[in-house]
Amino acid sequence: MSDRGGWNGGQVRTDEHRDDFVRMAGDDMPMSDKIREDTARRLDRAMGSLGTAAMARMEERLAWYRALSAEDRSWVGLVAQAGIAAFVEWFGHAGEGRPTPSIEFFGTAPRELKRSVSLQQTVDLVRIVVEVVEAQVEELAAPGGAEPLRHAMLRYTRDVAFAAAQVYAREAEARGSWDARLEALIVDALVRGQVDDGLHSWAAALGWTSTPVVVFAGYAPGEEPQSVIDGLRDKGRRLGHELLAGVQGDRLIVIVGGADGVKDAARGVVARFGAGPVVIGPEVPDLHAAARSARAAIAGLRAAAGWPDAPRPVLAEDLLAERALDGDEDARAQLVENVYKPLAGTPLLDTLATYLEQGTSLEATARLLFVHPNTVRYRLRKITELTGYQPTEGRSAFTLQVGLILGRLSVT
Missing domain, CATH: 1.10.490 (Globin-like)
Structure with missing residues (x-):
């Protein structure tokens, strides 16, 4: 009642x-x-x-x-x-x-x-x-x-x-019936990025108070949409989470509030998605900021085909390179900010570029830069500290390469 x-x-x-x-x-x-x-x-x-x-x-x-x-x-x-x-x-x-x-x-x-x-x-x-x-x-x-x-x-x-x-x-x-309409309006508004006072009114009408918030994006299973949403809501209630969900075409969007981290939010949610990738947007402090998480999750879902071996679920952050290549401006800006700018104007940038161009060969990089291999090793460790990506690891090297190119393009 x-x-x-x-x-x-x-x-x-x-x-x-x-x-x-x-x-x-x-x-x-x-x-x-x-x-x-x-x-x-x-x-x-x-x-x-x-x-x-x-x-x-x-x-x-x-x-x-x-x-x-x-x-x-x-x-x-x-x-x-x-x-x-x-x-x-x-x-x-x-x-x-x-x-x-x-x-x-x-x-x-x-x-x-x-x-x-x-x-x-x-x-x-x-x-x-x-x-x-x-x-x-x-x-x-x-x-x-x-x-x-x-x-x-x-x-x-x-x-x-x-x-x-x-x-x-x-x-x-x-x-x-009224709650279902409000839920659909909230999910649609977050997907479209239309966050205004109306969103807060709708959320208040549903009694939403939970923080933080995480958004999941994936494909809907071949079931009646309302039964999928009801099943997700029941699971969330048992786990002590607040949950909103919406089926949009073949896409299923799930918003989880009150979870103790991303891993806790994923419990019981991922299994309700259909076949294919499930992408997790970044954790945000409240429902007002959930549009950013939804935008990242949906962009990651579009770009997930570029990494067929991606885990399920996969963080939208781990798909930054694919998202950038797919035209996601948020991902491009984030890579420039996180990869290129910390290295710009330092020997680390040339070291990274040479290392990647030489097929991640330590000795070839040292010869071209006229430095000792240990110097290259030291610089690679500094690059990892500054960017969070490890040049000696395949996925990280790929992301660094894309970030390096985007950074160069941004200053031309």
Whole structure:
């Protein structure tokens, strides 16, 4: 009801189940019209005191009721009194074959109250009201009418239970549909990079509070998109993560919040993707910055074909060279900043260029630069310290080569 993890019922088959229960309990116990009329009058006179007693019992027994605001407690009291009044009115005409009321008196409550009070709490409320009425059956019923009154109360409260379930199911369906639309809007906005105040409003409506945030991009499995998203959401909930997901064409985008690092975020998420690469964007501090993570993950997914042996999942940072060759301006700028600029204006740049041009041969590089091989080794270690890439390792050497070329092009 109040969130997407709450009551998830679908269409409640109220009438069918109600009839089953009534058949199990037997037909209405016989009651003469005179006894019914006398009992109904007594109930009518006692409505005020019954409502007051019910409120006092709720105050005494229900901690959640005491924690409600004064306005919400007032609404709960009105609902309880409306339920008692509906019972009295129905009981007075039950002999005419009138069906029990279904959900009419629940309309007394505003939508906000239905979000504040859970289905279990509604059951607690109904139970309290029943206890209050049952405790006074002997005084309320006319002579000879106590047992039929108890039976009528049983039937009535069964219908109230089904009515409550129906109300909460409808509210949950409406809330679930609205949440799904908000989720799709957030994912689409982050993919497009359209981060504005609207994004924060949508996230607040979904109750998103988690930090940090990581974005995953991959291909959707051949399942119904909503079932994929529901499965991801359930997995995230079990792991204690907040999760948003969206299927866009053949692409699946997953946003994970509250994980303890990228590895923790990947648990339970990667397996839900279809065949092919899964790319992880950089960890960012909050949902507002998640557009940068999404942009990197999606660019990495486009460029992943350039590294067929890439691990699954693979970090977008590990695909910088492929992304740059694919035209990703962010990757190009990052390589220039991380590779070329730290080396520019130093002997390290010439050493790196020569080393790569000579097929990573230490001796050939030393000969061309007229230095000792140990000097080349020292410079290569400094290059690793400054750039984070190791020239003697194949993938790193490739990334350094692309960064070197992009840096040269940027100064021409």
